Amino acid sequence: MEQKNDVTEIPVDVLAQKVLDGEQLFILDVRTTDAFDDWKIEGENVEIINKPYFELIDSIDSIMHQLPKNNPIYVICNKGGSSQMVGQNIKEAGYENVLSIKGGMNAWSELLVPIKIGDISGGEITQFVRIGKGCLSYLIESNGECAIVDTNRMIDQYEDFIKKNKLQLKHLIDTHLHADHISGGRILAEKTGATYHLPPKDAEEVTFSYSSLEEGEEIKIGDVIIQVLYSPGHTIGSTSLIVDEKYLLTGDILFVDSIGRPDLAGKAEDWVNDLRQTLYKTYRNLADNLYVLPAHYMGINEMSKNGSIVEKLSVLFERNHGLNIESEEEFRKTVSENLPPQPNSYQQIRDTNMGRLNPDFDKQREMEIGPNRCAVR
Template sequence: MAKIISVKEVANKIIRGEKMFIVDARNAEEFANWRIEGKNVEVVNIPYFEILDGVEPFLDRLPKDKNTTIYSVCAKGGSSEFVAEQLEQAGYQNVYSIEGGMKAWSEHLEPVKIGELKSGGTLYQFVRLGKGCLSYLVESNGEGALIDTNRMTDVYVRFVKEHGITIKHVIDTHLHADHISGGRKLAEQLGATYYLPPKDAEEVTFSYTPIQDGDRIQVGNVVIKALYSPGHTIGSTSFIVDDQYLLTGDILFIDSIGRPDLAGKVQDWVSDLRQTLYKRYKQLADDWVVLPAHYMGPNEMNEDGSVAEALGVLYKQNHGLNIGSEEEFRKTVTENLPPQPNAYKEIRQTNMGKLSPDEEQQREMEIGPNRCAVR
């Protein structure tokens, strides 16, 4: 019987930078599209149907030391148990099947403490390693605000309950296109106010509270201030937390910048993106810490598992912030775009309230990597 390891344990190993050897048993196309990543993670793809008669034909792709720990993963957790058993029969002593497979990996959220706030309170980041999504909790004096939440709302509900936090505000920086927002559902569950930038909300079918440039939200002793920052979407709004942290949504990432094409208006929004990155943000303090809504890969993760960097550092190191001419910038952000996110049109419509997919349909819509950035 194969040993089982949870996705939470896998996430903690990756955050700690532990070496991991993973056998991914999905088909080659699925593997090429999306896999488990980490700074010290090695993954080989050996499809399940090729291992039915044993792993002997693939021994040259596996560790020579039979004491090496190996983790097997598949789409939902069933096939990987069989693969783990085949590896054990080949003499490997420490083999684990990842419980729930890539489906569970896609949905796991790992909370990371970012830091204490000057006015009193704490800022937390929820890292969705399998999707590259980042969401936030600002807590002060027992009150809280959640920003850019994912659809797995039970994680946030459980966390705030354990920490004795009453959520007063739930905010989305923009209308998301790569994942289904948990914002409206959480606001209803927790009796909080749900905020959305009105320029992104012209087609939504539900009531919300508009958030405009310069608006202030009070959370205990802490002030969250809205900064209109269009470019990824026409309504994209950043949030300044306690004059320490800059939540940039999908406008600015650690190693890249946001793509302006997910609503089919790339030519219209390129100049907005440049204006935000090269003028609006330029006026802000260099020591403010940038906290994006996504990250692209493990190289952007700090040693504690957080994804964060000072704005001044990004202006020196992020290529997207150092493109001289407007013409070159326009070319870069219109020609260097990765494939659009899986089912992004349906995800946008779901976030507008126009579609109501069931849970399994929501999972399928979100399968795959994060693709919100310009390469």
């Protein structure tokens, strides 16, 4: 850890592991109240308070009654600068164990935590948890080959994993055209020579070449077969993947505790019926012992003890409210009236994923800031 202005910095990956391990954590978030209310660090044993940094420049008296005397105080801001300043003020007030979160919420948003889900033929499947945004992506490996599904834009973290495990990347697959985060699939495919797959019904306006992801197609990775299943509803092209006849990757159609929203391309009325058809007929006809692996999660209540997000399809048929609405009219009302706000910059993100925009790094980061909002509440 680095020393800067007498306040120790802690990397976001260390903090994330503490969150996943269920440690008792006290966090002081010094961003503006609006930013905090929109999006914050969450965890089972995380206590977090908010006080904008500009109210703490001259004095921390207003929060001293809330600060723990004997436990670490973790301070976070947007980029890591203001948290250093506030942390120094807290130390000078007599608190010894004060840590600034390096890179702030920007770094928290971009961290991917790899968690092994289970074994498959000749290899295993790893879930990359983007803990600061709720995005989930998957690396499927078998006999030295691998594919990545729903790649985030932070491709260096996948590259490090691939290099460490001596894998050859063969395929990048997006289950749909994403609207809440920028895909790294096409860029990583161009960089490595792997094949980039995208559902054709979501790709009618893209500006680049791709391999069409078609119903009934099989993609081979080592000894593993990935079966392609057309499952519209979140988007017109939404596609699911069955991996090794064991795992069902549902994209943004079905989550552990909710279902996908059908409105991010402005066609909710058109796609509600597709969503119901996929959830209530297509998925019902699948083996219910499949393990569901979604592309997002909404909250820590969906996490297993090791931090992974996975559940049997049979369990979701029993417990997920979105799979148990008998009336079509009630279903339509539920998915049209229980929607969170649109994701930040969602149209710009869609245009970027179609190749229409080419924003620089800072702009991409700005576009993605905030929580994911791909589910019906």
